[in-house]
Amino acid sequence: MILMFFxxxxxxxxxLATRWTTIVWGFALLLGIDSLILGHLRKxxxxxxxxxxxxxxxxxFFATLLWGFFAWWKYGNPFAPQSSFLWMFRYVYLPxxxxxxxxxxxxxxxxxxxxxxxxxxxxTLLLIAATIVMMGRVPLGGAVFVAFFVAFMLMIGTYxxxxxxxxxxxxxxIRIIIGLLFIGVLIPLMNPSYAKSFANFIPGFADWVxxxxxxxxxxxxxxxxxxxGIAFSLRVLFGIExxxxx
Amino acid sequence: MNAAVRILEQLxxxxxxxxxxxxxxxxxxxxxxxIKLPMPVSPEVKSAFEAVDRxxxxxxxxISTDYGPSSAPETQPMLEAILxxxxxxxxxxxxxxxxRFEGLIMGIEGIDxxxxxxxxxxxxxxxxxxxxxxxxAVMIGMAEDFRNIFSTDNAGKPLDSYPIxxxxxxxxxVLNYKDIDLLVGLEAGSIGNxxxxxVNARYKVPMIMGTTAVITPExxxxxxxxxxxxxxxxxxxxxxxxTLLGVVGFASKGMVSQFSVHVLIILLILxxxxxxxxxxxxx
Numbered sequence: 082m083i084l085m086f087f088x089x090x091x092x093x094x095x096x097l098a099t100r101w102t103t104i105v106w107g108f109a110l111l112l113g114i115d116s117l118i119l120g121h122l123r124k125x126x127x128x129x130x131x132x133x134x135x136x137x138x139x140x141x142f143f144a145t146l147l148w149g150f151f152a153w154w155k156y157g158n159p160f161a162p163q164s165s166f167l168w169m170f171r172y173v174y175l176p177x178x179x180x181x182x183x184x185x186x187x188x189x190x191x192x193x194x195x196x197x198x199x200x201x202x203x204x205t206l207l208l209i210a211a212t213i214v215m216m217g218r219v220p221l222g223g224a225v226f227v228a229f230f231v232a233f234m235l236m237i238g239t240y241x242x243x244x245x246x247x248x249x250x251x252x253x254x255i256r257i258i259i260g261l262l263f264i265g266v267l268i269p270l271m272n273p274s275y276a277k278s279f280a281n282f283i284p285g286f287a288d289w290v291x292x293x294x295x296x297x298x299x300x301x302x303x304x305x306x307x308x309x310g311i312a313f314s315l316r317v318l319f320g321i322e323x324x325x326x327x
Numbered sequence: 328m329n330a331a332v333r334i335l336e337q338l339x340x341x342x343x344x345x346x347x348x349x350x351x352x353x354x355x356x357x358x359x360x361x362i363k364l365p366m367p368v369s370p371e372v373k374s375a376f377e378a379v380d381r382x383x384x385x386x387x388x389x390i391s392t393d394y395g396p397s398s399a400p401e402t403q404p405m406l407e408a409i410l411x412x413x414x415x416x417x418x419x420x421x422x423x424x425x426x427r428f429e430g431l432i433m434g435i436e437g438i439d440x441x442x443x444x445x446x447x448x449x450x451x452x453x454x455x456x457x458x459x460x461x462x463x464a465v466m467i468g469m470a471e472d473f474r475n476i477f478s479t480d481n482a483g484k485p486l487d488s489y490p491i492x493x494x495x496x497x498x499x500x501v502l503n504y505k506d507i508d509l510l511v512g513l514e515a516g517s518i519g520n521x522x523x524x525x526v527n528a529r530y531k532v533p534m535i536m537g538t539t540a541v542i543t544p545e546x547x548x549x550x551x552x553x554x555x556x557x558x559x560x561x562x563x564x565x566x567x568x569x570t571l572l573g574v575v576g577f578a579s580k581g582m583v584s585q586f587s588v589h590v591l592i593i594l595l596i597l598x599x600x601x602x603x604x605x606x607x608x609x610x
Contacts, residue, residue: 086529095467096464096467096468099461099463099464099467099468100464102461102463102464103460103461103464106460106461157483158483160428160431162482167432170428170432171432174429175395175396175429175432176396178395178396178397178429179396179397179399181397182396182397182398183397186350186354186588187346187347187350187351189592190346190347190349190350190588190591190592190595191343191346191347193592193595193596193599194341194346194592194595194596194598194599195599196599197596197599197600198599198600198603199600200603208596208600212593215589215592215593216589216590216593218369218561218563219366219563219582219585219586219589220364220365220366220582220583220586221364221586222586222589225586225590229593229597232597233597236601240604284366284367285367288369288370291543291544291547291560292371292547292551295544295547296544296547296548296551299544299545299547299548300548303545303548
């Protein structure tokens with residue numbers, strides 16, 4: 082396929098190969114369905130409280146399948162504009178799909194509150210980058226980011242100054258300096274024009290984070306994945322990798 | 328000090344139902360109040376807008392709606408904004424999908440709505456090719472002749488029976504990528520990569536993309552390399568396009584909800600961290 086990409090005269094061979102891929106996909110789908118149905122039938126046979134879900138899946142699966150065949154027979158195409166199957170798809174499946182995804186917003190908020198802790202340098206960097214991008218890509222985000230920034234610096238500064246009272250000598254001195262530095266950074270922001278410039282800087286900075294560090298990382302991941310995929314495929318083709326046979 | 332630490336500790340134990348209620352309110356209230364806030368336009372969206380704006384009347388765009396209802400709040404406003412722009416400029420539109428029937432239904436809903444607004448006629452100004460499974464095989468098959476893959480449109484009529492086909496295909500009667508002036512991939516999955524790797528790289532079809540926010544980061548590499556001319560990322564991308572188009576659509580209104588939910592999430596993360604610090608402080 083790689084050679085064919087650069088040699089258009091082999092386009093027919095490529096077309097044939099992609100057709101084979103489509104046929105293999107079709108059979109893979111059949112295998113998947115077989116595995117899904119057998120798995121849930123096994124759960125039903127075992128019984129228990131959870132088997133109700135397997136019943137739900139089996140009934141929904143066959144009801145949809147039969148309904149699809151019926152609509153095919155009646156309308157010539159299950160997705161014909163007047164088809165009852167299309168009605169089911171539009172008013173049952175589509176809202177369920179949208180609802181499932183919409184629920185993520187609630188879980189993400191709850192999970193972030195419970196689990197996103199700045200306990201290491203890496204997680205702190207992730208938190209800062211996420212805050213910049215989240216605030217930089219919404220209206221008024223820059224202004225709100227400045228407020229968060231002030232609160233964060235004040236919090237850390239005050240914490241360091243308070244911490245210094247528990248130490249003596251050099252340890253105390255270094256904590257006072259760090260605390261004062263965190264609070265001192267905020268002095269320029271007391272000037273409204275500087276605060277406004279800082280707020281205006283955030284959307285551009287969020288774009289920079291997306292376009293430079295993010296893209297560099299993504300490009301590296303993509304190249305690594307593709308090279309890894311090619312290497313793995315060659316191992317399978319040459320019989321070095323046999324894990325899938327077990 | 329001890330009382331403050333105890334309060335902070337308690338704030339880390341908010342009931343999850345309260346959080347769900349806050350997220351719901353933060354999303355719903357701005358939508359109900361119908362607020363619109365100004366926002367700077369991202370450069371990649373400006374490039375996408377300019378790519379559509381450069382098209383002349385009679386030029387052709389092929390739109391692939393590779394997403395379902397789960398990602399429609401982000402991608403459907405992109406479709407509607409791009410279609411509005413294209414129809415305003417009297418550009419011909421072909422619509423297809425690789426994403427089962429969900430993509431087709433979303434695409435048809437979007438194009439019917441916008442075409443009605445601009446008094447565009449099916450078969451003359453736009454055509455819905457439909458859905459074919461096969462991904463890359465479909466893309467490669469279309470390179471020779473779209474009829475290899477879509478012998479009929481979505482309504483079951485032969486493609487070449489429509490006036491738009493004859494107009495686009497020209498004298499040779501063959502419609503393929505050479506007749507497409509801009510490819511628009513609206514993506515919620517991996518199909519966008521194949522549009523770029525196969526259709527843009529090999530057949531040199533100019534492309535812009537609209538992607539869900541989750542997958543947008545991986546497409547910036549293609550934008551920087553110039554493989555795609557513009558990129559609409561998530562709801563913000565759609566809202567930026569609406570701003571450039573001078574309309575206030577769902578995306579522009581939705582951005583206010585996104586703003587309030589983002590602020591809420593960051594506040595919750597800060598609260599969680601403060602509570603954690605307080606817990607460690609008390610030992």
